[in-house]
Amino acid sequence: MKVALVTGASRGIGLAVADALRASGMHVVRLARTVREGTFERRTDIACDLTDPASVERAVGRVEQEPGLPDIIVNNAGVFFIKPLADTTYEDFTRTLATNLTAAFLIARALVPKMVKRGSGHLVTIGSISDYIGFSGSTAYAASKFGLRGMHEVIRQETAKSGVRTTLISPGPVDTDIWNAVDPDSKPGFTKRKDMMRVEDVAAAVVYAVMQPERIDITEIRLLPTIYTPRG
Numbered sequence: 707m708k709v710a711l712v713t714g715a716s717r718g719i720g721l722a723v724a725d726a727l728r729a730s731g732m733h734v735v736r737l738a739r740t741v742r743e744g745t746f747e748r749r750t751d752i753a754c755d756l757t758d759p760a761s762v763e764r765a766v767g768r769v770e771q772e773p774g775l776p777d778i779i780v781n782n783a784g785v786f787f788i789k790p791l792a793d794t795t796y797e798d799f800t801r802t803l804a805t806n807l808t809a810a811f812l813i814a815r816a817l818v819p820k821m822v823k824r825g826s827g828h829l830v831t832i833g834s835i836s837d838y839i840g841f842s843g844s845t846a847y848a849a850s851k852f853g854l855r856g857m858h859e860v861i862r863q864e865t866a867k868s869g870v871r872t873t874l875i876s877p878g879p880v881d882t883d884i885w886n887a888v889d890p891d892s893k894p895g896f897t898k899r900k901d902m903m904r905v906e907d908v909a910a911a912v913v914y915a916v917m918q919p920e921r922i923d924i925t926e927i928r929l930l931p932t933i934y935t936p937r938g
């Protein structure tokens with residue numbers, strides 16, 4: 707049975723991705739701060755603060771023990787806020803980088819070389835439209851997401867011809883809790899929540915990428931709502 711590890715899988719996109727991969731027959735490991743630790747039928751939940759390298763190391767060690775080295779990793783966990791540069795604190799910036807980028811690096815560094823040695827595996831990175839467009843108020847978020855794009859490209863180079871596949875999925879707005887503090891429905895210029903994509907739409911893209919025959923490597927997927935308001 708294939709094993710999939712999904713970070714940030716307690717809610718939102720990560721939860722939908724974990725559910726979809728489990729529904730396709732895999733054993734799913736869900737990492738997040740607020741999951742209750744336990745092993746269930748084709749599911750392992752591990753509480754992990756991805757901003758803490760020791761917590762990541764412990765979680766990765768547990769995964770390798772049981773259910774074993776993953777076949778699929780989905781680096782999904784992330785935080786988001788909108789503030790002008792002048793109001794973005796050092797803490798805002800470093801917390802965003804730690805959650806969105808450094809955690810993905812720690813997970814990839816711990817597990818991808820072992821996938822390469824095995825000759826199979828799939829690293830899926832959940833980027834964002836902010837990994838290729840700069841939006842006002844997104845200094846920290848864009849730095850983290852453009853960083854993820856860069857890391858994805860380099861890991862692609864380093865794993866080329868190893869049998870390991872790498873996919874960057876870059877969604878536009880998806881209706882999740884991540885938007886609660888922004889409250890886009892009350893602000894002009896933002897895509898309204900009813901027009902946003904649903905978590906299942908991103909999960910379907912992940913399933914599409916990882917279910918391809920082994921000869922096909924989906925490098926990148928960009929998703930946008932059909933009715934979309936790009937903010938300035």
Ligand SMILES: NC(=O)c1ccc[n+]([C@@H]2O[C@H](COP(=O)([O-])OP(=O)(O)OC[C@H]3O[C@@H](n4cnc5c(N)ncnc54)[C@H](OP(=O)(O)O)[C@@H]3O)[C@@H](O)[C@H]2O)c1
Pocket residue numbers: 713714715716717718719720737738739740741754755756757782783784785786805806832833834835876877878879880881882883884885
């Ligand atoms: N929603 C969108 O419009 C959108 C668009 C493009 C890309 N994305 C990206 O999609 C990903 C998921 O976003 P979402 O909308 O599903 O957000 P969400 O509903 O707020 O969920 C975020 C997830 O990340 C986890 N997380 C946050 N900080 C963590 C930490 N320190 N340690 C462990 N887990 C942590 C949360 O779990 P705990 O709180 O339980 O730890 C939660 O499971 C993010 O990378 C986001 O940038 C979202």
